[in-house]
Amino acid sequence: MNAFSYRISGVQPSAIREILKSTADPSVISFAAGNPAPEAFPVDEIRRISNDILQEEPIAALQYSITEGYPKLRDWLKEDMAKKGNFSENDEDLIITCGAQQAIETCAKIFCNEGEAIICENQSFIGSLNAFRSYNAKLVGVETDDDGMIPEKLEKALKDNPRTAFIYTIPNFQNPTGITTSLERRKAILELAYKYNVLIVEDNPYGELRFAGIDVPTIKSMDTKGHVIYAGSFSKVLSPGLRVGYMIAAKSIIGKATVALQTSTVHANIWAQMVAYRFVTEVNFEEHLEKLREIYKRKCSLMLNSLKFSMPMSIAFTEPEGGLFLWGTLPRGDMNAFCKAAVAEKVAVVPGNAFLMNEKGVSYSFRLNYSTPTDEQIEKGVEILAKVAKTMF
């Protein structure tokens, strides 16, 4: 019988899933997830809005809709994104997707032939990497430092890979490292994209969750030549269960993406799109975002302070200015053994090699999530991690 297609046959379930399985045990404290804080969900507002929708326009919420997305939500997003420099009415368009993940996957589908390169930060979001792998892309990792991709390394990657589908980057509070790409670096990345005539896919799921430092302009907002495809999402600012994201790009690209989405999901759940629209227009959205930033700021500080207080000095941690993740790096030694020892003591973290272009590569780092656990879990979990670390480092 048929074998699986070449494109997908090599893709395996992500290593993270195995770790996450251990977190089904309720006695395990999980720093391994990437979920928004449950206390950040505006439950009462969503219930009221949902009820209004199903009272006032139930057929619209339940019937087939158009692939491009709920027109009112698209219009609101276009206006909001235009204000932020991420959308230009004249030559761009915006389509609603089932989460930003579908926007990323669609970019691979419509741009990447099998064997072509996709250039990423040398550790990157596993969901995107697997989306690229599912089209048999050649993943090329570019070394990063505290300011993001190193331009010389990016240029070398572009030179080495003339058949590059696009550069993929998460400039704000990157997953997994929490690092923000500096303004200079963003400019350099864009210039290199122009020089080598390649596209950039800018993934910005956490951009609104900045709780320290100053906003850095998106790469999209600096693009004057239509090279940047922008992916955004309601998952971190409203609810991920809704599965509502969006993609902005040149009209021809969104046209092709529309064809691709017509043939896969047809359209995103329409109730969810209506909920998102009413939420951003009926509730004080900026106030809601402020509340989220407060939650994440507090949780991040709590975890960082706990780590600094109790972990061996030799283990370094990034200090993110937003988002959901911290990145720890061991001085030496066996990172996987550390993660395994931690989970045996009922604290789950994600081993850094899960985020490498090649999962079998060597990493001395691990990812910690501070948004999902409670304050008590953060304190207790870090205490346990520290005990484990002290026996090893």
Next chain:
Amino acid sequence: MNAFSYRISGVQPSAIREILKSTADPSVISFAAGNPAPEAFPVDEIRRISNDILQEEPIAALQYSITEGYPKLRDWLKEDMAKKGNFSENDEDLIITCGAQQAIETCAKIFCNEGEAIICENQSFIGSLNAFRSYNAKLVGVETDDDGMIPEKLEKALKDNPRTAFIYTIPNFQNPTGITTSLERRKAILELAYKYNVLIVEDNPYGELRFAGIDVPTIKSMDTKGHVIYAGSFSKVLSPGLRVGYMIAAKSIIGKATVALQTSTVHANIWAQMVAYRFVTEVNFEEHLEKLREIYKRKCSLMLNSLKFSMPMSIAFTEPEGGLFLWGTLPRGDMNAFCKAAVAEKVAVVPGNAFLMNEKGVSYSFRLNYSTPTDEQIEKGVEILAKVAKTMF
């Protein structure tokens, strides 16, 4: 800058969309859609259920969930499908998708290398054809008669295309023709799949909407060798806006589909999955289905009787035993001119060539939908169609 990938560069927006655009004009009577009857939506029940969910378990409805789908819904479906012979616990699995369309697209992604064949009924559902086209599949159409695919023609297609990814079929009330594949033909198709060692993708979105004749066993229920992938959906029996469908296949296949869906939509909207679960368990689902069958039976009869009463005798119509569509075939002449003349008189139908493997091919047929228009629209629209037809045939 990058061209689109080879796989998708040839795919154009479907011809149907152009027709559907004309239906944005509210004075146009549309027989061109494929929407469930709006009066078939259980609006009050869904509103109550939604409110209960957002009251009782809001975080579960709003947080990330697992790719496989909402466990309670999966369990209910497994049990229901096992009763119907479509699921076997031992060697099969079931995954929730964003509509059956995503199941179909995923089959192409995981099985069809570029240039490989997918064998379909010679006119078939345009959404599926475009999904296959988006992976650069070679579409091979098999001639059908009133009993479905003709086995000799299917065998020839299999012989001619040793690199076939799968056979795609809609055995019940096919879209666009309304034809049901007979039991003998289903057996013959399965035997040929065994003989040539290929998979079958059985798409059954309308199976529960039988309003005449006797149920025919699914191909899946006769499969003893794990060759059949089954796609089902809540779109026609509950609401398409929910975007909840499912896919049943051998465990290894569902495992690979899970990887594919993890990297695209992550999971289907979880609120919608919970609504579907509570609906099928809290409401008398069989009674609801009976109500739907009554609605479709009545509308189908109304359209067929009107057509028989007023259309020229030389135009033939299928008499479906379920589903949403009728298929008209002109004796000769220019079908596209007929469709254009009809839309000029404010009645939209879909030209038959839209459903061919090659849209530029010749068709003398057109598709009529009876589920979406009101009774008045059916009567008035058929009257107009008849007037147009009489001037031409």
